[in-house]
Structure formats: C-alpha cells, structure tokens
Amino acid sequence: xxxxxxxxxxxxxxxxxxxxxxxxxxxxxxxxxxxxxxxxxxxxxxxxxxxxxxxxxxxxxxxxxxxxxxxxxxxxxxxxxxxxxxxxxxxxxxxxxxxxxxxxxxxxxxxxxxxxxxxxxxxxxxxxxxxxxxxxxxxxxxxxxxxxxxxxxxxxxxxxxxxxxxxxxxxxxxxxxxxxxxxxxxxxxxxxxxxxxxxxxxxxxxxxxxxxxxxxxxxxxxxxxxxxxxxxxxxxxxxxxxxxxxxxxxxxxxxxxxxxxxxxxxxxxxxxxxxxxxxxxxxxxxxxxxxxxxxxxxxxxxxxxxxxxxxxxxxxxxxxxxxxxxxxxxxxxxxxxxxxxxxxxxxxxxxxxxxxxxxxxxxxxxxxxxxxxxxxxxxxxxxxxxxxxxxxxxxxxxxxxxxxxxxxxxxxxxxxxxxxxxxxxxxxxxxxxxxxxxxxxxxxxxx
Amino acid sequence: xxxxxxxxxxxxxxxxxxxxxxxxxxxxxxxxxxxxxxxxxxxxxxxxxxxxxxxxxxxxxxxxxxxxxxxxxxxxxxxxxxxxxxxxxxxxxxxxxxxxxxxxxxxxxxxxxxxxxxxxxxxxxxxxxxxxxxxxxxxxxxxxxxxxxxxxxxxxxxxxxxxxxxxxxxxxxxxxxxxxxxxxxxxxxxxxxxxxxxxxxxxxxxxxxxxxxxxxxxxxxxxxxxxxxxxxxxxxxxxxxxxxxxxxxxxxxxxxxxxxxxxxxxxxxxxxxxxxxxxxxxxxxxxxxxxxxxxxxxxxxxxxxxxxxxxxxxxxxxxxxxxxxxxxxxxxxxxxxxxxxxxxxxxxxxxxxxxxxxxxxxxxxxxxxxxxxxxxxxxxxxxxxxxxxxxxxxxxxxxxxxxxxxxxxxxxx
Numbered sequence: 001x002x003x004x005x006x007x008x009x010x011x012x013x014x015x016x017x018x019x020x021x022x023x024x025x026x027x028x029x030x031x032x033x034x035x036x037x038x039x040x041x042x043x044x045x046x047x048x049x050x051x052x053x054x055x056x057x058x059x060x061x062x063x064x065x066x067x068x069x070x071x072x073x074x075x076x077x078x079x080x081x082x083x084x085x086x087x088x089x090x091x092x093x094x095x096x097x098x099x100x101x102x103x104x105x106x107x108x109x110x111x112x113x114x115x116x117x118x119x120x121x122x123x124x125x126x127x128x129x130x131x132x133x134x135x136x137x138x139x140x141x142x143x144x145x146x147x148x149x150x151x152x153x154x155x156x157x158x159x160x161x162x163x164x165x166x167x168x169x170x171x172x173x174x175x176x177x178x179x180x181x182x183x184x185x186x187x188x189x190x191x192x193x194x195x196x197x198x199x200x201x202x203x204x205x206x207x208x209x210x211x212x213x214x215x216x217x218x219x220x221x222x223x224x225x226x227x228x229x230x231x232x233x234x235x236x237x238x239x240x241x242x243x244x245x246x247x248x249x250x251x252x253x254x255x256x257x258x259x260x261x262x263x264x265x266x267x268x269x270x271x272x273x274x275x276x277x278x279x280x281x282x283x284x285x286x287x288x289x290x291x292x293x294x295x296x297x298x299x300x301x302x303x304x305x306x307x308x309x310x311x312x313x314x315x316x317x318x319x320x321x322x323x324x325x326x327x328x329x330x331x332x333x334x335x336x337x338x339x340x341x342x343x344x345x346x347x348x349x350x351x352x353x354x355x356x357x358x359x360x361x362x363x364x365x366x367x368x369x370x371x372x373x374x375x376x377x378x379x380x381x382x383x384x385x386x387x388x389x390x391x392x393x394x395x396x397x398x399x400x401x402x403x404x405x406x407x408x409x410x411x412x413x414x415x416x417x418x419x420x421x422x423x424x425x426x427x428x429x430x431x432x433x434x435x436x437x438x439x440x441x442x443x444x445x446x447x
Numbered sequence: 448x449x450x451x452x453x454x455x456x457x458x459x460x461x462x463x464x465x466x467x468x469x470x471x472x473x474x475x476x477x478x479x480x481x482x483x484x485x486x487x488x489x490x491x492x493x494x495x496x497x498x499x500x501x502x503x504x505x506x507x508x509x510x511x512x513x514x515x516x517x518x519x520x521x522x523x524x525x526x527x528x529x530x531x532x533x534x535x536x537x538x539x540x541x542x543x544x545x546x547x548x549x550x551x552x553x554x555x556x557x558x559x560x561x562x563x564x565x566x567x568x569x570x571x572x573x574x575x576x577x578x579x580x581x582x583x584x585x586x587x588x589x590x591x592x593x594x595x596x597x598x599x600x601x602x603x604x605x606x607x608x609x610x611x612x613x614x615x616x617x618x619x620x621x622x623x624x625x626x627x628x629x630x631x632x633x634x635x636x637x638x639x640x641x642x643x644x645x646x647x648x649x650x651x652x653x654x655x656x657x658x659x660x661x662x663x664x665x666x667x668x669x670x671x672x673x674x675x676x677x678x679x680x681x682x683x684x685x686x687x688x689x690x691x692x693x694x695x696x697x698x699x700x701x702x703x704x705x706x707x708x709x710x711x712x713x714x715x716x717x718x719x720x721x722x723x724x725x726x727x728x729x730x731x732x733x734x735x736x737x738x739x740x741x742x743x744x745x746x747x748x749x750x751x752x753x754x755x756x757x758x759x760x761x762x763x764x765x766x767x768x769x770x771x772x773x774x775x776x777x778x779x780x781x782x783x784x785x786x787x788x789x790x791x792x793x794x795x796x797x798x799x800x801x802x803x804x805x806x807x808x809x810x811x812x813x814x815x816x817x818x819x820x821x822x823x824x825x826x827x828x829x830x831x832x833x834x835x836x837x838x839x840x841x842x843x844x845x846x847x848x849x850x851x852x853x854x855x856x857x858x859x860x
Contacts, residue, residue: 057733057832059647059650059651060651061650061651061652061653062647062650062651062716063474064474064475064647064650064712064716065473065474065475066474066475066476066477066712066733067473067474067475067476067477068476068477068478068479068732068733069476069477069478069479070464070466070478070479070480070481070731071480071481072462072464072480072481072731073481074462089460089461090460090461090462090484091461091462091463091464091481091482091483091484092483092484092485093483093484093485093486094483094485096485097483097484097485100485108514108515109514109515109518109519111455112455134476138473154653156648156651156653157651157832159832159833161833187833191653191772191773191774193774193775194772195770195772195775195777196772196773196774232859341460342460343458343460344458373770373772374770375769375770376767376768376769376770376771380767380769380781388770406859406860407859407860409857
C-alpha cells in the first residue's frame, strides 16, 4: 500500500481513530490485564490516549497557509509491586505489544509508589457527532485573520488547532473509565510597535465552540491602548485588570491551588477553612463549565470529575487533587488527576478553573489595564507573576490618557489579597491555561 | 529523568511515524501517521524512502536497558552531589533518533543522539540562596558516564563560592558594560539574531532585520553562524528534517547581516536554495525554519582583557529571555547568575536584575569578542509557534557589549 493510502486511512473521523473507540480500548485492556498481570503485582493499570488532529497555520503577510492532520495512539502502563511502581509509555501496536508494555513497566527501575487509584462511578463515554475537517481549520484561520485585519491588528501568525481524542483507563484494582474529548482553539500573535500581543479563542465543541469575535475585540482594545505614547502609571490609583491582562494572575492562582503546590508551600495546607483572601474572591474548578476549554466527565485515573469549590468568599476550601495527593492528604480525590501527555504520570491539574464574576462596578478613578505584551514567561519565579502591560488612566469613569507599557510585578498571594471586586464578564482564556476570569479590581499597589 | 531534592520524575517517550508534505495553490498540507511498533508489514513509502526507513526501523526492546542505565547513573550522581551541596537535583536525558527525509527519488538518513546532564543546587547567602545550575552535553551515555563528575565539580565550585561571598550586590540602574561569559550566554544571540533571521519571520516583514541583508550592524569582530554540523554540536544533524544537507549559515558575517535560515517553503518564496534548517519537533509536525546551533565565532580579544577595562559593569554567566520584540528589536533578559565588576575585577554575585536594550544598538555596541569558546546545550529548549521545546545548542566566546541598560529586578524599566 502506498504512503498515500496509509495516510488516507487517517482522514476520517472519530469512529476511524487508530483503535476505533474507548469501548474497544477497554475491551483490549481487560484482555491484557487478565493475561499480563502477575500474582505478585499489587495492581496494574493501562491508560490509553488515542488522538486525531487537524490544524492550520497562516502567516497573513505571505499568505502562507499550512494544513496539518494526523493521529496517534499511545499507552502508559503502571505496575505497583511491594510499595514501588514501575512505569512505561509508548506507541503500541496490538494485544501482544500491550502485554510487552506491561512487562516493560514491571521491569523498569521502580520509583516511590503513588497511591493506587480506586474504582469510582465513572459515567459512560459520549461519542462526538462531529468529524474533524482540515478545510474547516483553514477557513477558521482565514476568517480569524480577516477579522483581525479589519480591527486594525498586524497579525504575524494564526494557529488553528482542532482535536478529537479518547482516553481510557483500566486497572486490576477495578478502575474502568473512558471519555471522548473535543477541543478547538485558535491562537494569534499580533505585532505592535511596543511588542507582541497574543490572544486566543476556543471551546470544547468543534462545530459550535468557535467564535473569534471576543478575541478580536480584546486584541483591538490592546492595539488601541498601545496606539500612542503612554504616560507612567499613577500607582496610587486602584488597578482594573481586563481578563486579557488578568489571565496569568488567575493561572498563577490555579498553580497555587494544586495539591502539589500546597504541599510545598508552608502554611497553606493548614489554612483550609480560614479566610485568607478578601470576600470578593471565590474560585472554583468546573469540568463541565459550558464556556470552558475542557469538558471532563472523568479524569485520567478514572475518577469522576466534579465541580470543586477552592475559595468561597475568601475562605480557602481545598485544593485540586489527584488520587495520589488525595491519599497523602487523607481526602477524596477531586477528579483532577490529569496526564500532560502519555509519558507523564497523573498530577493535579485544573479543568476549568475560574474566578467568580460578581458584577461589581469599578471605582470611578483607576488605572485600566487592557493590553498585555508577550513575554517568555509570566511566572519567572514561583509565586511571582510579572507582566508588561498598558492601558488607560480613568478619571470619573472616563479615559483621560494612555499609560504604559510598564512592568507590573504581582506577587501572587499579596496581589490576590488586594482584590476589591470582580466584573460581570467571565472569560475563559486559552492563552492562560484555559483559566476563566472576569475583570479584576485591585487596591492600589502603592497605598 | 530527574532525581534529587525535588523528588523523582521519569519521562519516557518512544514513537515512530511518518509524514508527507504536499504543495498546491492553497499552500502546503502535511499529513502524518504513526507506525505501530509491532506492525509486521508496515506500510512504508515506495522506493528509496521505504527502503531507507525499513533499514533504520528497529525493535523497541533495547530501550528499557537505556532507562535502567540512566536510573542507576542518576542515583550515583545524586548520592555524590547531595552530600556536597544543598538541595541537589540532577536531571539526565538520553535522546536517540533516526530520521529518513527526502522525496520519492531521494531519501537521506540521519542518526542523531546525545546525552545531557543538568545539576542544580541552592546557593548560599552570597548568591542570595537562588538555584545555581551547571550542565553538560555528550554524544552518548558512555561519554556522559565518564564526564559527569566534572559537571558536578563545577556546580560545587560555584556553590562554594557563594558561601565565601557577602550578600548579593544590588546593581546600579543605568547603562553599563556587560561581559557575556563564554558558553550559555550565546542564548542572547540566539534570541537577538537567530529568531529574527528565520526565513518565515523575515518573509512576514515582522523582523527588525527584514530588508537589511548586506547592511553593517556590528563590528567586524562579530560573526554569528548557525551550524548544525559544527564539531562541538552534539545535538546537531547532518541532514535536516526535510532531507536537505545541513549547512552553516552566517546570520551576521563580520558585522554584516547575512543569510536567512530556510526550509523548503521559505526558500522557494525567497528564490533561494534551502540551506538545511527545516526542522520539526517530530513526524507529527510540518517543518519550519529553526535554529540548531548558534555559534559566535571566536575573535582576537583576550578574555581577561575584556573584563579588565570595565570600571563598573556586569559579568553575566547565565541569562534567560524575558521578552523579544522581533519587529523592533527591543529585548529584555533576566540575569540568572552574574557578578558585579568593579575596576576590572569580578566581585560579588549580582542581585537579580534585568538587562534591556534594542538589538541594533546592542549589536553595534559589541566591542570585544574573545578567543575562548565554550559550547552549551541546556535549558528547556527552543519554542516557536506550537513546536517546542526543540533542542538547540550554543557556542560562544566571551563577548563584551559596551552598554546595555541594567535595572534591578522589580524596579521600573
């Protein structure tokens, strides 16, 4: 068969994915676990990740448009024995190759054993009705670029990514769960004389999860703020951060509220139940949020995903847990055990972490920050968010002059303790780890 | 694999697959597919490409042995280092890749492999208690096993130095001479010269070097080359990921803006021949112009003399990109490890600071390039679009820049 025919196999939708379906994966897992498990094993787990993607990259200045599509299946095996755990992960072929993978995990140099995930009440997978289309990826990239051009942005590149994948996990401990996933996102990088502005759009449904207009509006707002010389900010005024600017701060909060970070942060663990933030702050992680970037019914350990209240009216309520961190903390797992790729073990990760929108009005005088310039990292050191921002000085509710760009250092905990209110415009940002935030109101940096 | 004070992390990735690029009036399309490890009759391309691929495909069973060896080595290194410096971490990486690239008539094979070690420890008060890091890159695990003690010794030496120094010295905000140490600081030129000279960025008109080919931007002492097959480039290649033989490309040639880095598509648009810089993260990605090994060619200056004429300035040993505006050339870097220079002598560790400037000004301000040279392969790799991190290497002698703006970290720019 020619390579063309080989690749033609891939040009079909979820029903033609490499292994076919989560049910096929679970059936194969049952067979392999029954065959390859050893009486001396405490547990054996198989995790499947079968993905297909179709993407488009567009450079508007040269009209260079590259479409890309393909699919791959990877499997990870963990074998617990005598208080240790071996791990192996790779692309796999058929049944015998899967059995070999279990053997590789058993023979791998063992490390400290994470807690063995326990069975739960995982819901059945829901097969998506849509089929990936590289033509649609092209259309979306061209549409995004046209809209940005109309808004006055100088777009360097547009990346549109469309994914469909299923995951399945099964173990000799009784875990048996699977899920289909879909995601579309479009990333743009726009040049300004002050630097690059990056924004993105996306959602969890390939057909109706795409709306470029909010991202175009955010880029247009940033371009307008950067469109002329700006003054130094008056940091005796409150700060009002638009979602585009606030995103990294919320992503930092998401990092802080993972159980792994909490365990390494002295005093944080012991603060559960205490009001350590202002009453204006409420934070939750909702794997079923309709506007989020992830729709997760079950995590990568087979634990049912659920809404988790992390901060409620300033009171710390808990953290995001995997099975292992939950066992260490003596709590139930929260359904946030996620693998960042087949080669990585599960770790606590948010699904759709977001700050609650209260609809507070901003103060009449403030510094409005609506433009964030691209930097390599927004958290150069743990617990410190550093941004390059620009915007407007607002007096009596009216913009009076441009400010910035200027550097803004935001120590994570201290900044959240300055929160005085939140707007009504909850926005999930693919460019900030899919965190959701409304406009944030902060007390002045300089009292 | 990483082992030490921060715990143990192991990541193993093994995959094989193939992809095909087609070009038409709409642009190019790239389709890829995985090849299952145990496929008894993998559906390979016809002709030379299929034959070449069949010859390099192999079983997976040899891979677990490499992991066991890494694990044993990591434990030995961790046992050695943790007894000598605080919060010692070691990370090891073994990379083994075979690439077949070309077209229906011609397929070239490239075998690539390297092993790296990174060791990190917490410094003493003299360096502010910050992490300090040293690295090494080698052609294979055997070479790494023979040389890791030297890498650990270098880390121990700098950590010991931090115990003998007073607290870090805050830097004075202002424009000062900056001496970039040999080796890792080539990151500066990777960002300031390399990315802006990638063919797709140049073609988009969003590079400050667009339209400047042949223009003098620096003294004759400065030559910046990207050379994937340089002798010291352990992570380089002989053939790029499109089947084009690797070639050194002078980005800045004796102070004059040189050629762009090109893949097949950007070469065609530019009316030039591709020059061996079409790279991809894996078979799952299309090729794009990328750097591979940024090399600053040694010149005539004595390294000690480069420092001796600095009344007040910085000797930078490690830096990390903060931002780079490719369109204007404005940049800023975090300085991770540096010494304040007084009267030509490197003194206390510098407190955290940021160096800033504009690329054209900085290149014009290069007033000394040493005759020493050190190679470096470390850090997290290079990111571009959604392809990253991709391994890149650096080689640089000591380079002095007459004036860069330096501000303490956290101070207004």
